[in-house]
Amino acid sequence: MTEIVVVSSGTGANSSSRLLGTRLAEAATAVLTERNQPVIVNHIELRVIASDLANYLVTGVASARLEDAFAQIRAADGVIAVTAVYNGSYTGLFKLFFDALGRDLLRGRPVLPAATGGTSRHSLVIEYAMVPLFYYLRALVSSVPVFAATSDWGASVGLDARIDDAARAFVNLMASSHPEKADASFDVTDFSTLLGG
Amino acid sequence: MQIGLFSVGDVTTDPTTGRTPSEHERIKAAVAIARKAEEIGLDVFAIGEHHNPPFHPSSPTTLLAYIAAQTSTITLSTATTLITTNDPVKLAEDYSVLQHLADGRVDLMLGRGNTGPVYPWFGKDIRDGIDLAIENYALLRRLWREEVVDWEGKFRTPLHGFTLAPQPLDGVAPFVWHGSIRSPQIAEQAAYYGDGFFHNNIFWNMGHTKQMVSLYRRRFEFHGHGPADTAIVGLGGQFFARKNSQDAINEFRPYFDVAPVYGHGPSLEEFMAETPLTVGSPQQVLERTLSFRQHVGHYQRQLFLLDHAGLPLKTVLEQLDILGELLPELRKGFAEGRPAHVPDAPSHASLVAARDAAAAAASELVGAGEAGR
Numbered sequence: 038m039t040e041i042v043v044v045s046s047g048t049g050a051n052s053s054s055r056l057l058g059t060r061l062a063e064a065a066t067a068v069l070t071e072r073n074q075p076v077i078v079n080h081i082e083l084r085v086i087a088s089d090l091a092n093y094l095v096t097g098v099a100s101a102r103l104e105d106a107f108a109q110i111r112a113a114d115g116v117i118a119v120t121a122v123y124n125g126s127y128t129g130l131f132k133l134f135f136d137a138l139g140r141d142l143l144r145g146r147p148v149l150p151a152a153t154g155g156t157s158r159h160s161l162v163i164e165y166a167m168v169p170l171f172y173y174l175r176a177l178v179s180s181v182p183v184f185a186a187t188s189d190w191g192a193s194v195g196l197d198a199r200i201d202d203a204a205r206a207f208v209n210l211m212a213s214s215h216p217e218k219a220d221a222s223f224d225v226t227d228f229s230t231l232l233g234g
Numbered sequence: 235m236q237i238g239l240f241s242v243g244d245v246t247t248d249p250t251t252g253r254t255p256s257e258h259e260r261i262k263a264a265v266a267i268a269r270k271a272e273e274i275g276l277d278v279f280a281i282g283e284h285h286n287p288p289f290h291p292s293s294p295t296t297l298l299a300y301i302a303a304q305t306s307t308i309t310l311s312t313a314t315t316l317i318t319t320n321d322p323v324k325l326a327e328d329y330s331v332l333q334h335l336a337d338g339r340v341d342l343m344l345g346r347g348n349t350g351p352v353y354p355w356f357g358k359d360i361r362d363g364i365d366l367a368i369e370n371y372a373l374l375r376r377l378w379r380e381e382v383v384d385w386e387g388k389f390r391t392p393l394h395g396f397t398l399a400p401q402p403l404d405g406v407a408p409f410v411w412h413g414s415i416r417s418p419q420i421a422e423q424a425a426y427y428g429d430g431f432f433h434n435n436i437f438w439n440m441g442h443t444k445q446m447v448s449l450y451r452r453r454f455e456f457h458g459h460g461p462a463d464t465a466i467v468g469l470g471g472q473f474f475a476r477k478n479s480q481d482a483i484n485e486f487r488p489y490f491d492v493a494p495v496y497g498h499g500p501s502l503e504e505f506m507a508e509t510p511l512t513v514g515s516p517q518q519v520l521e522r523t524l525s526f527r528q529h530v531g532h533y534q535r536q537l538f539l540l541d542h543a544g545l546p547l548k549t550v551l552e553q554l555d556i557l558g559e560l561l562p563e564l565r566k567g568f569a570e571g572r573p574a575h576v577p578d579a580p581s582h583a584s585l586v587a588a589r590d591a592a593a594a595a596a597s598e599l600v601g602a603g604e605a606g607r
Contacts, residue, residue: 096499228426
């Protein structure tokens with residue numbers, strides 16, 4: 038079973054970020070199905086947990102919804118992370134989630150970055166903002182990201198092909214990686230080792 | 235089962251009046267609260283240690299020694315004593331003196347302190363927090379247990395032929411708890427030595443607290459101190475109670491909403507759902523508190539945080555009156571279903587008795603050996 042989690046930070050109920058995430062997940066599902074591999078796709082829409090994230094950052098109290106989102110990431114074979122472009126970068130909400138997630142949950146985990154924006158002039162936001170963030174978090178960043186500008190949605194032929202390419206690269210990356218799924222935060226180092234310091 | 239209070243010692247503006255108490259008032263209030271705690275029949279009063287405003291308790295043993303002189307039965311403790319930035323030699327000295335003055339009514343809870351800027355003021359670095367806690371405590375234990383200590387470590391100048399003065403009361407070190415919210419290394423440290431483990435609990439959902447406590451219990455057994463359910467566990471908790479639950483919510487909400495630690499964040503209702511905070515009737519407090527056992531097993535010490543968020547002293551003392559009325563039922567509830575082999579938290583008297591019993595058993599063994607010769 039392959040578990041994919043789509044994290045999208047669009048603020049509208051049917052945002053283009055959510056749509057792009059769904060399309061990428063569908064394309065990845067198609068590739069996995071070709072290979073006779075069952076798939077589960079879960080969506081984390083950050084707009085739904087926006088206040089939970091803000092509360093967590095200032096008080097350290099994680100809501101049940103937030104714990105659930107973290108658990109989904111921990112259980113995922115791969116994460117499709119989609120943001121809108123605000124002021125030349127990912128949105129604050131998008132960063133808030135990965136700040137709250139902590140340093141270890143993306144370590145060694147395949148991530149497919151994707152972004153949406155008003156015009157294609159923003160397309161390098163993936164290379165200049167998203168990829169450094171995921172490198173810092175030690176994620177395995179898929180080499181074929183997708184940027185969708187408003188104009189792409191009308192002329193969907195080019196976008197479809199890019200989505201398929203990205204999905205295939207992402208599935209191949211997932212096939213060759215084994216992200217940690219157990220919660221290591223309660224693992225013990227024997228005290229004699231600690232004393233030896 | 236010990237029931238008591240722990241206090242951070244913050245100087246916070248009362249949001250309903252805009253009045254900020256002076257440090258002097260808050261220090262005196264800590265004494266009044268500790269006296270009241272004894273009067274209503276509580277077992278423990280613990281105070282934090284901080285070295286930056288808006289907190290007053292930079293010298294906990296001075297405060298606790300004064301309280302010791304004004305009380306006669308309550309156990310005095312800390313929440314927490316900084317094992318990272320304090321010199322373990324000075325800690326051994328200060329708490330030995332306190333133990334003598336209080337006739338043994340003293341234990342302490344060690345913690346690391348999470349305020350980065352404080353560390354360099356004492357020549358330390360927060361990134362060494364765990365290593366400091368481990369090395370400093372290893373030395374502190376030896377200072378309380380060995381008459382002459384030779385010691386070298388990473389974090390302080392070596393000791394050669396050092397003898398602690400005064401030696402601990404009756405030659406028995408104060409019992410030590412280790413407080414940690416999310417560091418498995420500290421739970422492991424407590425388990426390794428067979429010391430107590432305290433989870434502050436108040437900002438966390440029970441699932442997290444449960445995992446930390448069960449880790450400590452498992453490792454307590456692994457290190458040979460007895461079955462996991464005999465490990466010594468303490469929990470924090472907090473409540474605000476009035477006879478009618480809606481009155482409690484209405485009165486506490488303005489304090490909660492702007493409290494320095496959890497204010498401006500989740501709503502009171504969210505915070506109550508996700509952490510052990512109970513705001514409501516005494517009966518609700520009773521039920522919630524007694525439910526903690528279902529998650530962590532039968533435990534030894536329950537400390538409440540009642541003196542916080544800018545609540546005036548008068549209100550805190552009223553909360554203590556309510557706790558006092560609740561106490562018989564709390565004790566009855568905690569005793570229910572508690573297996574006989576689950577121990578109480580060690581006290582000075584029980585530690586002296588255990589030491590003497592062990593010595594008697596050892597001399598009997600020697601005697602038996604001689605008789606057989």
